[in-house]
Amino acid sequence: MILPATPTAGGDASVPSQSPPAQSPGDDLIELLFFAYRDFVGDPDRILAQYGFGRAHHRVLHFVDRYPGLTIAELLDILRITKQSLNRVLKDLIEQDYIVQKTGTSDRRQRLLFCTARGTALAGDLIRVQTHRVTRALAEPAGAASEGGSSEGGAVSAQNFLLAMIEPEERATVRRLMARRARSAV
Amino acid sequence: MILPATPTAGGDASVPSQSPPAQSPGDDLIELLFFAYRDFVGDPDRILAQYGFGRAHHRVLHFVDRYPGLTIAELLDILRITKQSLNRVLKDLIEQDYIVQKTGTSDRRQRLLFCTARGTALAGDLIRVQTHRVTRALAEPAGAASEGGSSEGGAVSAQNFLLAMIEPEERATVRRLMARRARSAV
C-alpha cells in the first residue's frame, strides 16, 4: 500500500473547505506540544551554534553525559537514527575531545561512550538552560496560562505545563492564536 | 563572541569524567519530552511518507487546517522558518490541491491560506492519530507510569503525561534507562 486509500473524504475539488475542523479534547495539547518543543530546543540551539554543533550533537552529548558507558547500539535505539547518522556527529564530538570511547571489558566488541571533562561541562551548560525552563514551568502558578480551560483530569496540568514551557513573550501570541480557533469552532 | 568562552570548567583532558552529572528535579522531564515528542511525530510521519510529504508539510497543513485564512507572515511566525523554506513545502501542497491561496480582502497584498477538502481530509487523518495518542495518555491511570516518583506539585502529572505519550512497548526501555541513572546518582 503506497498511496492514499483516502480514508475520510478524498476531495478533489480545488475549493476551500468551508467546514471548520472538528474539535477534540486533546487538540490543544497537540499544538502546545509543538510550541513547547520548539522553544525547548531553542535554548540549547543558541549555545550549540557557538560551538559549531547542532541538535544531533546535543542529543548524543546529553545521553552520553547522563548515562556514562552507553554503547553505540543503545544510543542508536534511543535516538532512532542510523549508524551512519550517529557516526557523523559522534566523530565530531570525539575528535574535539567531548567524548571518548573505551573498549568494553566483558564484551570487547562494544565501544563504551564517556564524556570528557570538557564534554560534561558543555552538557552541563545545555541541561542548565533546559532545566531552567522546565523548573520555571513547574513553578508557574497553576492556571496562569489556561484561563478558561475545560478541567478534566490530568488535562489541565499537562496543558499548563506545556503552555508554561513556551517562551513567556510568545505565550500571548499562542493564546491569541488558539483563542481564534475556539471562537470559529462555536 | 563566536567560540566557547568556556563557562563552567572547560576541561582539556581526554579523560573520562568520573563524576556523574548533577541531578535536578526537571531532568527527567527533559528526557521524557524528547521521547514523547519522538513518538508523537512518529505516527504522522508514517502516514505522510505514503503521500511523499514530510514533517514540514505536516506543520503547514495542520496550522492552515486549524486556522483557515492564515497569512504567510503568521505562518512564518508560528513555524519559525524562513520564507524560502515555507515556500518550498507550501508550493507542493498548493500544486497538489491540498491548500489554496486567496487574495486578502482588506489588504490585497496578503495571501490567505485555506485547506481544500482534500487538505482537510489529510489533516484530519494526521490529527486523528495524534489525538489518539494524546487522549490515551490523558486517560492513562495516573501513576501507571512513574511508579516511585517524587510528588511535587504539577510535576507528577506532567511526568505521567509525557511518559504516557511514549509508545507503550517502548516505555519499559525508557523506564529502565532512566532507572539506570537514578541508581548511579546515589
Next chain:
DNA sequence: CGGTTTATGTCAGTGTTATTGACATATTTC
C-alpha cells in the same frame, strides 16, 4: 576448531529541511 552472529565502522549516493543573501513585484501607507 570453524561457522555464524553480533557490534561496530565506513564508503558512496541521495533526499528533506533548513539556512543566507540578493533581488523583484504588488500594494498599502504616509
Next chain:
DNA sequence: GAAATATGTCAATAACACTGACATAAACCG
C-alpha cells in the same frame, strides 16, 4: 510620490537524515 509592507524567487550552502553495500573484530555455539 516615497517608503514601508507582504509576498515571491533565484542561487548557494549546510545539517541531518536515509539506503545499500561492504569490512573488521570479537563472541558464541555446535
